[in-house]
Amino acid sequence: MDNLEVKVGSLVFKNPILLASGTCGYGKELMEFYDINILGGIVTKSITLKSREGNPNPRIWESYGGILNSIGLENKGLEKFIAEEIPYLEKLNTNVVISIAGEKQEEFYELAKELNNYNFSALELNLSCPNVDNGGMLFGVDKETVKEITKKVVKISDKPVWVKLTPQASNISEIVKGIKKAGGEAVVVFNTYLGLAIDWKNRRPVFKRVFAGYSGPAIKPLVLRHVWELYEENLLPIVGCGGIVNFCDVLEYLLAGATLVQIGSANLRDPWIGKKLVEEAREYFKYERVNEIIGLAHKNY
């Protein structure tokens, strides 16, 4: 077994580096930069049943050490996704996780069902987007709703089901317990934090929807804390996501207990970040296996 290889549920990853939903397009956009097959995997931009135009401008704003976004799940919808993206994604030689989102619970079931016809690694349920009026984060803060959606999708889908959590939920470990009971294979910790930006020059909120999702280096310690706590509870494999910009950050997540990591905002600054992290991982794990350090920090204090 390769030192970098890790398993999550029924899936094998050639390394623990994945790119996060919404920050790597549908994958092919990054092929111009490097061969994304070297990654552990990619998570495609969340798709919905019908196409969505997304939110009005501005959609992005900076804050110290991070960014706020209010994209609003702009996507081409299932039909076009199947026609234009799936054929390409099916040919990739790495794990492809397809992120799905919906305003109504039924949309998740419909998406899961339609996607059964195609070949990919796992479904990621986006129950955590803060930038839409219905569904998204509103589903994700409610333990019963998360459990119900997960349970039904697990039943309908022939793929492993991951759930992407929102830090806005007050009872994260209860939510994860529900996901475990419902048959989910892993949890992604987290989507963006709900934040606010004020445009002081114009004396008004920056975003039309007022609140937006905060990501980037600034949130890393907040996310790490939850990875740590969830690891202690030993419920489900953890996919760490939040503020990773370099290889030290990857190690910190693994040591705190994540089996895989996802890289989000860093792709915006450096399209080659995924490649660079994989190369550094190869170097670092020459004589040691990734598996040996997952959660190791818990033994060292």
Add this chain to the structure above:
Amino acid sequence: MVRELFGEVISNVKVGIKNIYLLKIKIGEVVELYPGQFAMIKVTDSFDPFLRRPMSLYNVEKDICSFLYQVVGRGTEILSKKRIGEEVNLLLPLGNTFPKLNKQEKILLVGGGVGIAPLNFLINFYKDKVNFYSYLGFSSIVSEEIYKDFKEYSRELVISTEDGSLGFKGKVLEFLPDDLEYFDKIFSCGPSLMLESLWRRVKDKGKLYFSLEEKMGCGIGICLSCALKGRDRMFHVCKDGPVLSGMEVQFDG
């Protein structure tokens, strides 16, 4: 193919009293670059501010890329402090280009403030093969260095400033010729109000080309930050633009 280049600052000087700077970066190799394209500049190696900054190419001479920018916030402030010899990380080339020009075409250029940047690359690209008529507006006086190429290669050059400190006093659109249909193509870049009133004045919208600005997360089409509602569809300025035709854009109101 988009590249990540580590250039070296060879000059970075103030060229206008409204905090306008001209930055020249030696990128160390010759890259195929066309007018209209832009770069994403990493203003700092630290992660704050986090995003790169989009900047149009103001000129390209062999392995030297120049940018004309105005200090408006944290990123451009940091950029303005870069000294000669400092390294600057660039992603380029990004975005589409202005349409190809034919020999002897009559081209009207309308630039506002640092919006003259992509037009300057265009005029340098064609020099006297094309008949340029340039109308440039600034809020206040700028150094001659930044419009000298317009002076050299335009059939006609009109400059105005809002305070009258250089050229005519007023907004540059007040000084445009009456008959805009005379020109084969019209290119413009600058404040959106300027673009909008120009757009309203030109009957044949197919002649008009704008270089547009929108807040960008990535500049390469992966984040969907730069969406712009066009007449018939949504555009992503970093991939579909920054150059859009007058037929494609839509102005509210």
